[in-house]
Amino acid sequence: MPRVHLPSSAEISAHPREFALLRQVAPSGEADAEVLQEYIKLYGETSKTLSNDEISFAEFAALFSKPSNSRSETPTNCVGYAARDKSGVLSPFIFNRRPVGPTDVRIQITHAGICHSDLHQVKNEWGGSLYPMVPGHEIVGIVTEVGTEVKKFKPGDRAGVGCMVDSCGTCDMCAEPRGEEQFCKRCVYTYNCMQPDGTIAQGGYSTHIVVTEKFVLRLPENLPLDVTAPLLCAGITVYSPMKHYGLDKAGMKLGVVGLGGLGHMAVKIAKGMGVHVTVISTSLKKKDEALTVLKADEFIVSSDTEAMTAAAGSLDGIIDTVSAKHDLGALVSLVKVDGKVVLVGVPDVPLDLPTAALIFKRVILGGSIIGGIKETQEMLDFCAEKGIGASIEEVSIDYVHTAYERMIRSDVRYRFVIDIQGSLIN
Ligand SMILES: NC(=O)c1ccc[n+]([C@@H]2O[C@H](COP(=O)([O-])OP(=O)(O)OC[C@H]3O[C@@H](n4cnc5c(N)ncnc54)[C@H](O)[C@@H]3O)[C@@H](O)[C@H]2O)c1
Ligand SMILES: [Zn+2]
Ligand SMILES: [Zn+2]
Numbered sequence: 038m039p040r041v042h043l044p045s046s047a048e049i050s051a052h053p054r055e056f057a058l059l060r061q062v063a064p065s066g067e068a069d070a071e072v073l074q075e076y077i078k079l080y081g082e083t084s085k086t087l088s089n090d091e092i093s094f095a096e097f098a099a100l101f102s103k104p105s106n107s108r109s110e111t112p113t114n115c116v117g118y119a120a121r122d123k124s125g126v127l128s129p130f131i132f133n134r135r136p137v138g139p140t141d142v143r144i145q146i147t148h149a150g151i152c153h154s155d156l157h158q159v160k161n162e163w164g165g166s167l168y169p170m171v172p173g174h175e176i177v178g179i180v181t182e183v184g185t186e187v188k189k190f191k192p193g194d195r196a197g198v199g200c201m202v203d204s205c206g207t208c209d210m211c212a213e214p215r216g217e218e219q220f221c222k223r224c225v226y227t228y229n230c231m232q233p234d235g236t237i238a239q240g241g242y243s244t245h246i247v248v249t250e251k252f253v254l255r256l257p258e259n260l261p262l263d264v265t266a267p268l269l270c271a272g273i274t275v276y277s278p279m280k281h282y283g284l285d286k287a288g289m290k291l292g293v294v295g296l297g298g299l300g301h302m303a304v305k306i307a308k309g310m311g312v313h314v315t316v317i318s319t320s321l322k323k324k325d326e327a328l329t330v331l332k333a334d335e336f337i338v339s340s341d342t343e344a345m346t347a348a349a350g351s352l353d354g355i356i357d358t359v360s361a362k363h364d365l366g367a368l369v370s371l372v373k374v375d376g377k378v379v380l381v382g383v384p385d386v387p388l389d390l391p392t393a394a395l396i397f398k399r400v401i402l403g404g405s406i407i408g409g410i411k412e413t414q415e416m417l418d419f420c421a422e423k424g425i426g427a428s429i430e431e432v433s434i435d436y437v438h439t440a441y442e443r444m445i446r447s448d449v450r451y452r453f454v455i456d457i458q459g460s461l462i463n
Contacts (some may be wrong), residue, residue: 039087040066044094055098058231071413077101077316086316113125113143116461117171117243118434123161127437130169132239134247142190143182144198149241150175150427151453152298153360154383158229162385165232167229174200174227175454177256187250195262195416197254198246199269200407202227206251218252242434244461254414257421264426267298267452268417270407271427275303275356276416277408278379279310282401284354287311292355292371293333296323297444299358299381301428301451304331306416309423317354317368317385319447326450330428331435339367350374351400357380366391369400377401427452433460 049056055071121129148155155172176198197333204221210289279285293303315335327333337344354377428451440453
């Protein structure tokens with residue numbers, strides 16, 4: 038496996054594009070030779086091959102020296118809100134979107150949801166953030182232009198884009214029957230990710246987006262656009278593990294931990310499946326709403342030892358959406374023998390593993406990341422049938438900093454959605 042020597046800060050400033058690529062291909066400095074060779078084919082000079090196992094950053098940069106050929110014949114100006122560094126400050130940013138290619142769909146964005154992952158990445162809490170960064174991967178809007186080969190969409194249609202905008206299309210993960218592009222080694226995330234043309238993908242806090250048809254979702258006609266936006270990340274992120282881990286059967290008992298954007302969607306979707314839902318939260322603040330508005334069946338405060346003891350061993354599974362460090366052992370105590378605890382929250386530090394608690398009840402501890410395009414469409418159709426949209430607070434783009442602060446304080450019911458159409462003018 039080739040080892041790439043990590044660059045000095047001077048080298049990073051001299052080769053920002055190649056450094057961004059290095060963070061994508063080999064975040065730790067170790068590059069899988071096969072993947073590296075594939076990237077060279079995509080981004081670099083096809084004639085060059087890897088000669089040895091240890092390469093300097095200068096050699097790495099040389100392999101990818103092909104100038105960006107970003108299909109920029111007639112790029113279109115796009116206005117967005119971008120972070121320039123990890124300070125958490127976003128400001129207006131004008132950039133180019135590629136022109137509509139034969140398989141592309143151009144969407145005028147009306148709304149974009151604010152996911153906690155936006156905040157983690159803006160602040161570089163997971164490392165490797167690429168700036169300038171226009172966040173946003175819960176995108177809805179109206180199609181304004183389609184390429185000559187596009188079949189599913191026409192101008193005027195409602196359309197959505199979630200966390201991914203492209204993938205290789207041919208690997209085992211992309212191909213049928215899996216269709217789980219989120220696991221493709223060449224998956225292109227909607228923002229904070231290098232695209233095959235050498236530019237950084239920019240997300241939905243912006244006036245429009247151009248995406249290949251395969252990654253554009255049909256939106257239900259019976260749901261308003263603003264409450265549909267959060268389904269594209271929060272919705273699929275909780276729907277997919279419920280299906281995958283078999284926690285979607287009517288009558289099953291599911292615990293939902295953390296009642297933010299993901300958590301409230303987990304309650305609504307599980308109730309739509311006929312599942313019995315217990316919310317596990319750090320405070321009583323959201324209890325009444327959880328029971329009456331979100332229709333959860335039970336509500337437990339995690340610090341209430343009596344209630345936690347009474348509920349011990351009662352759940353078939355748990356979807357854990359918590360965004361910060363927390364006690365996994367307390368959650369494992371709530372599930373039955375053979376219960377499943379599924380993590381979808383991504384704290385910036387590892388959690389301690391309650392080894393004995395897992396072993397003595399043969400508990401499965403799992404994880405899950407968003408869901409493939411096929412499953413995202415299935416989830417949208419399910420939500421349309423059940424009339425499930427997110428519970429949102431609509432805000433203007435210049436409210437984004439306050440929204441981030443309130444999200445950190447858990448002061449959000451239950452998803453902020455930016456009114457892009459009404460507050461960001463191109
Ligand atoms: N796996 C995936 O594919 C995926 C997709 C989207 C988001 N995420 C991650 O899921 C997490 C939640 O995202 P969200 O948008 O719902 O965020 P959110 O801020 O809306 O909700 C997080 C919830 O966690 C609770 N919480 C925070 N700190 C806690 C603590 N120490 N103990 C207990 N509860 C605590 C908050 O009260 C809140 O209810 C984030 O880490 C996000 O990055 C993962
Ligand atoms: Zn998200
Ligand atoms: Zn693939």
